[in-house]
Amino acid sequence: MLRGGGGATGAGTCCWAGWLQTQLNRYHRFSLIPNKMNTLSLLRRFPHYRFLKKISFKSFHSNFTPGSLFPYTQSFNSICLYCTKWMLPASDLKRGMCYQATVDQQTQGLCDKEQRLVDKLYSGLIQGHRACLAEAITLVESTQSRKKEIAQVLIQKVLSYHREQEKLNKGKPLAFRVGLSGPPGAGKSTFIECFGKMLTERGHKVSVLAVDPSSSTSGGSLLGDKTRMTELSRDMNAYIRPSPTRGTLGGVTRTTNEAILLCEGGGYDIILVETVGVGQSEFAVADMVDMFVLLLPPAGGDELQGIKRGIIEMADLVAITKADGDLVVPARRIQAEYVSAMKLLRKRSKVWRPKVMRISAKTGESISDMWDKMTEFHDLMLTSGELTTKRRKQQKVWMWNLIQENMLDHFRSHLAVRDKIPLLEEKVLSGVLAPGLAADLLLKAFKDRP
Numbered sequence: 001m002l003r004g005g006g007g008a009t010g011a012g013t014c015c016w017a018g019w020l021q022t023q024l025n026r027y028h029r030f031s032l033i034p035n036k037m038n039t040l041s042l043l044r045r046f047p048h049y050r051f052l053k054k055i056s057f058k059s060f061h062s063n064f065t066p067g068s069l070f071p072y073t074q075s076f077n078s079i080c081l082y083c084t085k086w087m088l089p090a091s092d093l094k095r096g097m098c099y100q101a102t103v104d105q106q107t108q109g110l111c112d113k114e115q116r117l118v119d120k121l122y123s124g125l126i127q128g129h130r131a132c133l134a135e136a137i138t139l140v141e142s143t144q145s146r147k148k149e150i151a152q153v154l155i156q157k158v159l160s161y162h163r164e165q166e167k168l169n170k171g172k173p174l175a176f177r178v179g180l181s182g183p184p185g186a187g188k189s190t191f192i193e194c195f196g197k198m199l200t201e202r203g204h205k206v207s208v209l210a211v212d213p214s215s216s217t218s219g220g221s222l223l224g225d226k227t228r229m230t231e232l233s234r235d236m237n238a239y240i241r242p243s244p245t246r247g248t249l250g251g252v253t254r255t256t257n258e259a260i261l262l263c264e265g266g267g268y269d270i271i272l273v274e275t276v277g278v279g280q281s282e283f284a285v286a287d288m289v290d291m292f293v294l295l296l297p298p299a300g301g302d303e304l305q306g307i308k309r310g311i312i313e314m315a316d317l318v319a320i321t322k323a324d325g326d327l328v329v330p331a332r333r334i335q336a337e338y339v340s341a342m343k344l345l346r347k348r349s350k351v352w353r354p355k356v357m358r359i360s361a362k363t364g365e366s367i368s369d370m371w372d373k374m375t376e377f378h379d380l381m382l383t384s385g386e387l388t389t390k391r392r393k394q395q396k397v398w399m400w401n402l403i404q405e406n407m408l409d410h411f412r413s414h415l416a417v418r419d420k421i422p423l424l425e426e427k428v429l430s431g432v433l434a435p436g437l438a439a440d441l442l443l444k445a446f447k448d449r450p
Contacts (some may be wrong), residue, residue, distance in 0.1 A: 107208045114150050116414040122157050125266050130239055133266045137241055140258045143377035155258055159266040173387065175264045176378055177271045179285040182295035182310065187361060188274050189228040191295060194361040196229070198368065199270055200237040207268035208232070208240045209259055211275050239268060257288050257398050286314040287397045290387060293376055296338075298331035312338075312344055314362040316354055316377060319370060331358045416449035417442050 110118065121139070124132025140151045165174055182188055182331065189210070196206045208229070232238050260271050275285045286292040294315040312318075318338050323331035338356045347353060355373055359366045381387040411417060420442060427433035 177289040179289035186295045193229040205268045208264040290292045318356045324360040416445040
């Protein structure tokens with residue numbers, strides 16, 4: 001029989017049976033187990049001798065209590081390895097239970113008012129209420145620690161809903177994420193309005209996350225992108241959300257990824273992320289979208305030198321804007337130059353080679369052709385499996401990006417470091433101390449004092 005952690009056999013069996021029945025009841029609510037059955041009938045469905053043989057030598061951890069949700073890890077892994085075919089695969093069962101434990105731990109820390117707020121935003125969001133979507137993104141963008149915790153509970157609920165909807169959609173992504181970047185004056189906002197109107201007329205729901213640069217001194221932002229898209233902002237099938245960068249490098253805010261998830265939960269199937277047109281750091285947006293589109297003006301001096309190679313390498317499609325009137329000839333010349341330049345770049349996909357085309361948002365020329373190229377890219381990447389792989393890698397990259405940013409904030413606010421920073425900065429500025437030595441002193445103070 002099963003052994004308890006330092007206790008009697010019967011006590012260990014009782015603890016394990018109670019825990020297993022609790023998980024079964026929880027998964028019946030989420031329809032993850034097809035037939036309702038008690039613990040005894042569950043055990044009968046297993047190959048008894050193999051199942052009991054494997055877990056009878058695995059004792060529960062001495063710290064295990066019924067309220068801790070999980071018994072000793074080795075026992076849990078053994079059970080997962082011997083789940084039968086009628087149940088979820090071991091990895092899915094383990095992932096689902098770990099997710100539910102995470103949600104339970106986060107939800108337990110909310111008061112009734114906060115829980116009601118999360119429930120209201122969640123229900124309104126999945127029903128397509130724009131006001132709830134706007135409030136949810138505002139909550140996610142908050143810098144207050146308590147609101148950040150509430151926002152993460154909401155994000156986890158939306159993520160669960162998002163995963164269920166993808167299963168109903170046969171594993172296909174619910175939305176097409178497109179990143180738009182380019183230098184100032186390239187006509188990004190004008191293109192988005194023309195492009196967005198075309199998509200809404202075809203029955204799509206379009207969400208535009210327009211990121212505005214923040215002042216490095218005052219921290220303020222004009223948030224003027226929405227005022228430049230007057231027609232699209234009045235469209236009921238479009239949602240435009242300007243957000244300040246607050247000094248974040250890479251042209252996107254630190255909460256852009258969460259905002260994309262919320263928009264998808266709200267039923268928007270085309271997500272356009274317009275980034276700050278400041279130069280080479282723009283390619284950070286490529287870590288959170290399916291397709292990266294680079295918009296370039298037809299004139300501006302030494303174009304190939306002005307647009308750095310790093311951002312060109314990340315582009316899946318290059319569009320030469322303003323190809324109308326007197327700028328048609330320069331647009332053709334720039335297109336030819338970029339076609340030649342793109343041939344020298346390393347191929348990033350097995351099924352797609354970046355394209356260069358001319359468009360005009362003013363006349364609408366080639367806007368429809370551009371959408372055809374984008375859908376072709378999406379279909380090829382989805383069929384080959386590269387899109388799924390890309391999204392998984394993006395989640396990992398974004399997790400580590402957030403860890404780095406949060407660690408830097410934690411480092412600056414650390415008690416042992418905070419008081420030393422002004423003095424060491426002054427010594428570095430005066431030339432008394434080398435920057436590397438000052439950094440080592442701060443890191444040593446951070447490590448020595450917990």
